[in-house]
């Protein structure tokens with residue numbers, strides 16, 4: 001079976017500084033795969049490259065077996081990759097519904113779009129209750145829900161989430177993680193970048209630990225969660 005996403009020896013640089021130094025991993029349809037690691041490990045750079053926002057200096061990205069070379073970001077969305085970016089990047093003056101509609105900008109199936117907006121409200125009832133309000137009035141956690149809902153509006157084959165738990169209260173983080181589990185159960189394939197290794201590994205099928213641009217350890221979420229070096233470095237154990 002071909003993986004939905006295959007990343008082979010990917011290298012990405014900012015000028016002379018190589019931020020991603022030859023990483024390889026794959027994501028099968030229906031899986032949740034997580035990239036964990038400390039600040040500056042290259043996780044966000046990897047997602048931004050998969051989204052077409054940065055150009056690799058080496059390696060290959062295959063999506064459904066086809067290379068994603070030199071494809072602009074909006075065409076990558078059309079192929080089925082959606083990115084919920086670090087920092088959320090919602091539009092604060094637009095309403096919640098308008099923000100969601102922006103996620104569907106490549107679609108013109110009105111009935112399908114309506115259905116998916118309703119699905120976002122079902123996933124995150126607070127968004128439905130406040131649909132007519134400016135998105136800037138939402139709390140950080142609610143904005144994260146909106147960013148995820150907006151990414152889902154393109155009906156992605158692969159949903160990429162960058163640090164969805166960042167800056168959230170434990171309760172809000174729990175809600176976001178439960179939603180990821182719910183999305184997986186409904187068949188969504190997810191590539192999750194997280195600094196909260198415990199939360200990410202607990203729900204991931206596969207995990208990769210990144211350190212200064214390289215993958216230093218890979219395994220199932222459960223294996224990594226019990227790995228002594230991971231527990232010491234990322235889960236705060238002595």
Ligand SMILES: Nc1ncnc2c1ncn2[C@@H]1O[C@H](COP(=O)(O)OP(=O)(O)OP(=O)(O)O)[C@@H](O)[C@H]1O
Nearest residue numbers: 014017019037038039040041042043044045046195
């Ligand atoms: N626009 C940029 N210009 C130059 N260097 C950058 C730029 N963005 C990131 N870097 C550098 O690339 C490296 C990888 O950063 P990246 O943001 O991908 O890491 P990360 O693992 O996602 O960490 P974080 O969780 O802090 O976002 C870091 O050394 C960072 O300083």
